[in-house]
Amino acid sequence: MKKQSKTVPFCFKECSLLPISTGIRAQTLRELRSAIPEIPESSLYYHFWGRMLRPHIPESEFNNDFASWADSGLGDIELAEELSAINPVKNQNLDELRSILEDILEARLEAGDFTSWKKADREFYFIACKKFMFDTGRRTECLEDFPVAVKTSSRQSFFHHFLDGRRRSREGKDDFSLWLEQFGERTEDIRARLSRVDSYLFSLGELKGQIVTLLEKGLGKGGTE
Amino acid sequence: MSDMLKKYGEVIGFHAMDSLLAIAERLEGKKIVHVNSTKEGGGVAEILSSMVPLSQELGLDVAWEVIEGDEPFFNCTKTLHNSLQGMAGGLSQSQAGAYMDTNRKNAERLKDVLESADYVFIHDPQPAALLGLFPERKGKWIWRCHIDVSSPNRSVWRFVKKQVEGYDASIFSLPDFAQNLPHPQYLITPSIDPLSEKNRPLAKSEVLKIYEELGIRRDKPVILQVSRFDRFKDPLGVIESYRLAREHVDIRLVLAGGGAADDPESGEVLSAVKEAAAGDPDISVLLLPADAHRTINALQAGADVVMQKSTKEGFGLTVTEAMWKKKPVVGGDVGGIRLQVINRFNGFRVRSPEGAAIRIRYLLTHRWKRERMGVNARQYVLENFLITGQLRNYLSLLISLDGKEAEWEPWI
Numbered sequence: 001m002k003k004q005s006k007t008v009p010f011c012f013k014e015c016s017l018l019p020i021s022t023g024i025r026a027q028t029l030r031e032l033r034s035a036i037p038e039i040p041e042s043s044l045y046y047h048f049w050g051r052m053l054r055p056h057i058p059e060s061e062f063n064n065d066f067a068s069w070a071d072s073g074l075g076d077i078e079l080a081e082e083l084s085a086i087n088p089v090k091n092q093n094l095d096e097l098r099s100i101l102e103d104i105l106e107a108r109l110e111a112g113d114f115t116s117w118k119k120a121d122r123e124f125y126f127i128a129c130k131k132f133m134f135d136t137g138r139r140t141e142c143l144e145d146f147p148v149a150v151k152t153s154s155r156q157s158f159f160h161h162f163l164d165g166r167r168r169s170r171e172g173k174d175d176f177s178l179w180l181e182q183f184g185e186r187t188e189d190i191r192a193r194l195s196r197v198d199s200y201l202f203s204l205g206e207l208k209g210q211i212v213t214l215l216e217k218g219l220g221k222g223g224t225e
Numbered sequence: 226m227s228d229m230l231k232k233y234g235e236v237i238g239f240h241a242m243d244s245l246l247a248i249a250e251r252l253e254g255k256k257i258v259h260v261n262s263t264k265e266g267g268g269v270a271e272i273l274s275s276m277v278p279l280s281q282e283l284g285l286d287v288a289w290e291v292i293e294g295d296e297p298f299f300n301c302t303k304t305l306h307n308s309l310q311g312m313a314g315g316l317s318q319s320q321a322g323a324y325m326d327t328n329r330k331n332a333e334r335l336k337d338v339l340e341s342a343d344y345v346f347i348h349d350p351q352p353a354a355l356l357g358l359f360p361e362r363k364g365k366w367i368w369r370c371h372i373d374v375s376s377p378n379r380s381v382w383r384f385v386k387k388q389v390e391g392y393d394a395s396i397f398s399l400p401d402f403a404q405n406l407p408h409p410q411y412l413i414t415p416s417i418d419p420l421s422e423k424n425r426p427l428a429k430s431e432v433l434k435i436y437e438e439l440g441i442r443r444d445k446p447v448i449l450q451v452s453r454f455d456r457f458k459d460p461l462g463v464i465e466s467y468r469l470a471r472e473h474v475d476i477r478l479v480l481a482g483g484g485a486a487d488d489p490e491s492g493e494v495l496s497a498v499k500e501a502a503a504g505d506p507d508i509s510v511l512l513l514p515a516d517a518h519r520t521i522n523a524l525q526a527g528a529d530v531v532m533q534k535s536t537k538e539g540f541g542l543t544v545t546e547a548m549w550k551k552k553p554v555v556g557g558d559v560g561g562i563r564l565q566v567i568n569r570f571n572g573f574r575v576r577s578p579e580g581a582a583i584r585i586r587y588l589l590t591h592r593w594k595r596e597r598m599g600v601n602a603r604q605y606v607l608e609n610f611l612i613t614g615q616l617r618n619y620l621s622l623l624i625s626l627d628g629k630e631a632e633w634e635p636w637i
Contacts, residue, residue, distance in 0.1 A: 014244055015634075016621040019412040021403035042633035055414070055564050055609040125400035127412065130625050131634040136244055154241040155608065205608055 010146065010179045012138035014157035015164065017053045017131050019046060024126040027119050029074060032066070033105040039126050041094040046129040048088040048097065049167060052204050053159055063200035064088070065124075066101065073120030079108050089172045133160065143183060147215035150176065150208075158208045163199055176211070190218030229282045229420075236419045237613050245613055248620045249283035251637060255343040256364075257287045257623070260335070262302065262351035264291050266483060266515040267453065268415060268542040269348050269371055275418035275612045276619075283616075288338060292331040292352045297323040302351045303490055308381035309350065310373050310457060310537040315380045325354060332358035344623050353388040365393040365626045371415065372539040373560040375401040393626055398540045398561050411622050414564065415540045416615035417549060417606070422518035424549055427526055435523035441479060441509050446589050449479045449528035451521055451546075454494040454512075457537040458482075459557065462578050464501050464508065466534065466555075469582035471507075474589050478502075481511040481524055526550045530588050530595075534581055538562050548572075549606045551599035555584045565610070571602035 022043055026032035047065035062068045062084040071080035082104050091097045109116045136157065140149040150158065165175035177194045180187040193214050199207055226234065226242065234242040259277065261269045273289050280287040294302070301320035308314060316324075332339075332355055339345055339355065343364040347353055349371055356366050368389045374382070374397070382404070389395060389406065396411045397403050403410045417424055436443055448467060452458040460480050467478040480498060483491075495512060502508040513520055525531060531547035533556040540561030544554050548565070554572035556562040566572040573584040588595045624637060 012240075016248065016617060018618060018621050018625060019400075021397070021400050021410040021412060023403065023405060023410075025400075040633070045633075055605065123401075125403075127400055129633065130621075130628075132621055132624065132637045133634065134247060134637050136240070136247060138240065138243075152238060152240050154238060154244050156244065157240070203608070205604065 007141045008179070008182055009139040009141040010149070010176075012136045012140075012149070012153055012157050013133060013160055014136055014154055015131050015133045015160045016156060017046075017050050017129055019050070019054065020128045020130060022126040022128045026124045026126075029070075029076075029079075029105065029109060029116050029118070032069075032124055033102065033109060035126060036098060036102050036105065040128045042130065043126050043128040044094045044097055044101075045131070046127050048086075049163060050127075050129050050131075052163055053156065069120065069122075069124045073122050073124060074115055074118055076108070076115045076118075079104075079115065082108075089166045143180075143187075143219050146176075146219055147212055150215055151212045155204050155208065158211075159204060162207070162211060163204075166199070176215070187219070190214065193218065227282055229279070232420055233279070233613055237607070237611060241613065245617050245620075246283055248617060248624070249280075249285055251624055252285060252620060255286065255623070256341065257285060257344045257346070258338055258342040259287070259289045259346045259348065260292060260339070260352045260355065261289075261348035262292050262294065262299075268540070271418075271421075271423075271542065272415055272612070272615070273348075275421055276616055279418075279612060279616060285620075288342075290335055290338060292327065292355075293334070294327045294331075294351070295323075298327040298351075305350045305381060305385065306372060307457075308378035309385065311376045311378060313378065315378065316384055321384065328352060328354035329358060331355065344626075346619070347392075350385050350388070353385060356391050357388065365623070366391075367622070367626075368392040368395040370395060370397050370402065370539075373402060373537045374404065375399075375560070394622065396622070399564060401560070402539070411618075413615060413618045413622070414561065414610060415542060415545075416610045416612045417542055417545045418612040419549065423522045424546060425522070427519075427523055432523045432527040435520055436527055439509065439511060439520070439524075441477065443527070445475045445477055445507075446529040447477050447479055447527065448530050448532060448585055449481065449524055449547075450532040450534065451481045451524060451543045452533065452535070452541075453482050454491045454498060456490075456494055457535055459534045459536050460494065460498045461501055462536070463532055463534050463581070464498070465578035466532070466581035466585065467508070469578060470585040470589075473586050476529075476585070476589070477507045477509070479509045479511065479524060479528070481509075481513055481521065483513045483515050483517065521546075522550075525552060528552060530555060530585055532581065532585075533557065533562060534575070534578075535559055535562065541565060545606055545610045548602035548610075551596075551603045553588055553595055553598035553602060555581050555588070565605075567605075569598075571598050571605050 024035050026035055051065055062080055067080045067083035070076045070083055086100055161175035166172050177191045180191050230242055259273055263270050277287050277289045301324045340359055341363055345366045346369050348369045394409045396413050398414050400412055450463045499510055502510050525547050531552045531554050533541045533544045535557040538560035544556055544565045547554050554566050556566045556574055558574035558576050566574050575581045
């Protein structure tokens, strides 16, 4: 009889994100551009990822704070669109992300129109953060139980595994997908579906609901679809 | 898990409660003390009334101390409060003297408990000078500023800054309020307790009964503002908004609030409100005792639209309370309300009585949208502004104070 390899359990972890004022603020595009080299890495993280853990509404049009401010503060929709196209998952190295941001802002300033000196209605406050990660001690091994385990996990745990997981993984894969890989072909379809989820267009609660539905459909009782 | 924790678990999810317990475990054996200036009345006292028992239930050693002061002291701290929110004027020498004297007396009284504590949270400017009176302190001290200090009167801020710059950290509700201080400034929003008498669900019959007892007829839509009678809450602006809206929709206005023990100005503001409302049978001005939580709960639950037309606001807890009861809020476009009320999603932010009036009319004539915004409002509070989340942040902050400075994403 062929010996079955042991399933590696999924270990539920989570994080706590504490925003910290940097004291750096910008009221014009030029000030924003000048501040980018100065801000700590954690500030880039906060403005690209951390926004999902703070008061945030699903209707947000733009997927990072810089883009939102370009739109609502400066009224520069073109810049907002360009900034919003930055995919932080593809640029996991925060310094790379910083360079991309600098390039876009620099190019906009070079265009020399009124946006470069326009004063925004509201200042942009650069916020740094401290993120604590810890093991909750919860484990699950059974595929059929996995959707419920994800459903009942906290928002912070979901954030850690799905959104932050994509950042931490070299291939940009979330922790759920990485765990499901050990089940081979059985989970191929669900992993493909997970990889296609656009994580930036929903609130964390909505996103969690969507992922749980995907997992329930794909892994519900009786195995995969 | 205790019964109390289970009840919170039913609201936020049991695994979220487990996580809170896991964070609390890391502070086992540490003595935490909160200090503020009033046991009841006002948002700080309300938060502590919930946070302290919840922390204790999580197994933490937490105490809450209230400083004792006399009239000159509270007159001084009211001036401090107003000036920090930008009002002109400064602190006289005698006021500064009363402030320091009261802090000194309280330092003597609280010597044992504060000197030996591992962590001390000092809430707002009233007890802020205590830090300087404990040179032998053992623990880390955190100054928690609940007020909108985005554009303070500079001379008064200089006075407060001297008291607070020696702290190990401070906490502000919004980045706009953070100041130039030589320590980390954390950003944590205040919260409400979903299990408190003010926020737990009430039967419709009880809501109607309380309205009846207060003499408020439910024959037309009710617009409500609950807040202390404080000029920054702009109760006169609310009356003006009501009068403008009334030209189009038949409504009642209820202004309900109490005084706080540390607010000597509330009587003056209340008189002005009563004068402005005089002769209008559709305006009810209710001065409620500090413990009228159930009454406020019923008023909010029974209102059609809730207002918080503040002109300065650290963070409007009454906004969160109303949102928790699925009410869209028409709030002033200031301070913490900017984070709480998102235009067209869970209410409207306004900058004038005219703006408030048109939003009241809109909400009353678009029932479906009003209900939709109410549902959004509750979910938004559930995800962001409950006491469990705030406590989680406070506890994480304490852990962070003991951590290595350089690492921003450590495992604990």
